Amino acid sequence: MSGPWITGAGVLCATAAGVEDFARALRAGTSGIGRRSVDGDHPELRPLLSADLPGFDLSGATADREEPLRRAAARDAGRSPRSVQASVAVALEGWERAGLHRAGVPGERIGIVVAGHNLGGRFAEEVRPRYLSSPVHLPARYPLQFMDTDHVGTVSQLLGLTGEGYTVGGASASGNVALINAARLVESGAADVCLVLGALTDLSDMERQAFYNLGAMAGGQATEPEQAIRPFDAAHGGFVPGQGAACLVLESAASAKRRGAAPWAGLEGYAMRLSGNGLADPSAADEADVMSRALRHAGLVPGRIDYVNAHGTGSPLGDETELTALRALFGHGGPWVNSTKGLIGHCLCAAGVVEAVATVLQMRDGFVHANANLVTPIGTGGRLVGTRSQPAAIGHAMSNGFGFGGFNTSVVLGRPDTF
Amino acid sequence: MSDAVLTAIRSSVLVVLPEIEPEQVTEEVSLTDLGANSIDRVDVVTMTMDTLGISLSVTEFTDVHDIGSLARLLRRHTP
CATH class of the missing domain: 3.40.47.10 (Thiolase/Chalcone synthase)
Structure with a gap:
């Protein structure tokens, strides 16, 4: 095999915080699907099902990480949108599990490819009332934060990455598109290590409704939330959105061998x-x-x-x-x-x-x-x-x-x- | 000295620069002295204006060089 090795990973989703937690939840078949509450008219015409992160906050999500990176994460991303904070949490986990916090891989040899686009819909929806009531008082960081590239900027600052970095988009295929781009960076020699970040798509209520109106999203008005999503079952009725983020560390075999890192x-x-x-x-x-x-x-x-x-x-x-x-x-x-x-x-x-x-x-x-x-x-x-x-x-x-x-x-x- | 304007500036600084101690925020120092970058400075000014109910254009702040001059400008516009 000539392709890159995977030398680390991190994950955050409705059923797990961290890869070992995720392995257990997958084996147990734990479901993360729940019901949301909605405001406004016609609740029967609104999307109610979602697999949301349970009570996410950056400090809790990085509780198992080592210093000084944990404190640096609080400083660099403490007021970032949830989607960026999720990227920080999974990037730190992947970084540590790959042993990169102890390895001397130069920052200029490490790239970062973020999978995703239109990541901050809910965040924009949250800021909009401020714009409507008082445009002058928009948060000063909003122009940085509304761009998905904030994920690249924030994580690269935190980890000192100075190789190539960018976001890639391919709708629901974005994650694989990012893996492919990162593999090419490593295979071409442009990077020895490349972090691939699957960024949390933080849907706004309007975006959820748009998917729902299209008939793409499972309704589940009458069913138990956990039973509403049924891939490959005759009673399947659409997808249920999930909040999740993940990191994979891709690395050339030569670089991993140099620093004694085992492939996953x-x-x-x-x-x-x-x-x-x-x-x-x-x-x-x-x-x-x-x-x-x-x-x-x-x-x-x-x-x-x-x-x-x-x-x-x-x-x-x-x-x-x-x-x-x-x-x-x-x-x-x-x-x-x-x-x-x-x-x-x-x-x-x-x-x-x-x-x-x-x-x-x-x-x-x-x-x-x-x-x-x-x-x-x-x-x-x-x-x-x-x-x-x-x-x-x-x-x-x-x-x-x-x-x-x-x-x-x-x-x-x-x-x-x-x- | 302490007044509503300085108190508001201090609260904003502590949110934007969590590693700063309240007593470090005095009229004699600049936001840059406290470790603020260009975005942090706009962040502090915007939050403080919001707290005080003041709306000013960014061009009004060109002569501001430390927390004292920021406080004086904001006091002139405090409703």
Whole structure:
């Protein structure tokens, strides 16, 4: 394998703060889906379901981190929007778990790629009343904060990163788009280490309503929140948004060996293709094509893949399209398939990075997590995990990300003993 | 000396620069002396104006060089 190693990770989502917590929650099949309260008219026409972070604050989210970085985080991001604070928390976890707080990798050899765009919708909604009542008193930091690049600036300042850095966008495929960009930075020699941050998409109420009106979001007016999201189940009715952020540390094998860092996994291959289609209209042919290209890039035949972390949002059209694509590539049977979104919601721009972390943890610990609420699988074929996690030896895995606007992405990960 | 304007400036400074002790915020020092960068300075001024119910253009602050001159300008415009 010539691709970069993954030498660290961090995560924050509705069911877990930190990677070990996440591994436990995935194995237990813990659901983070809950019901929100809404103000205003017609509550029956409002999106009520969400997998929100439980009581997030920066100080609590960095409680396990070491000084002096913990104090520096409070100073640099203490008044930042929640989305940026979540990036800081997962970046610090990934940084520490990779051992970079002790390693002497020069800042100019470390890059940062942030997955996401339109990250601060709720924050903008919060600031807007101030603008309407008194424009002069807008928070002085708002021009820095409304730009998604604030994630790059804040985290690079905190960790002293002076290599290349930027944000990338690909709607719900943003996480994989960032992984692919970071892999290329490392493979080209532009960086020895690259932090990939899946940034928390902090949806405004208006943005939630827009998804809901489109019919993309599960309603769940009459159901229990935890049962409303049903990827690959006949009763699936759309996605439930989740608040989540994650960090993966990509590093060249040479750099990791120099400092004695062990790989958690390898990024063995990847592919990205557009559908040439600006709509929310997935294509099974394009999805199968991008998975097939990612496999070829990894130098693997389909039979070598043991597990697929599906995009699997719970949207009827999306689920059926992806399962068709999986059958086209792998035939009937084939690798285990599950959707992390059934447990922690759809983390939107962060989803690809959060799910890559979920994939690496399942690979490391030898299990596949449950498909929440999978009672009546749609169609046949595709080896869907049931409603309980089960032991599984995963040597090579694939993680898919598809986005509105025709973004198709797939990445292939390998367990360290396979390369 | 202590008055509503200085008290408001002090509270803003403590929010923007949490490592500063209240007694360090005197009329004799500048925000830069206290470790404020350019954005921090606008932050302090905006928050203080908000607290005092004052609306001034940023161009009014060109002659401000320390907390004393900031306090004098704000006192002139305090309703």
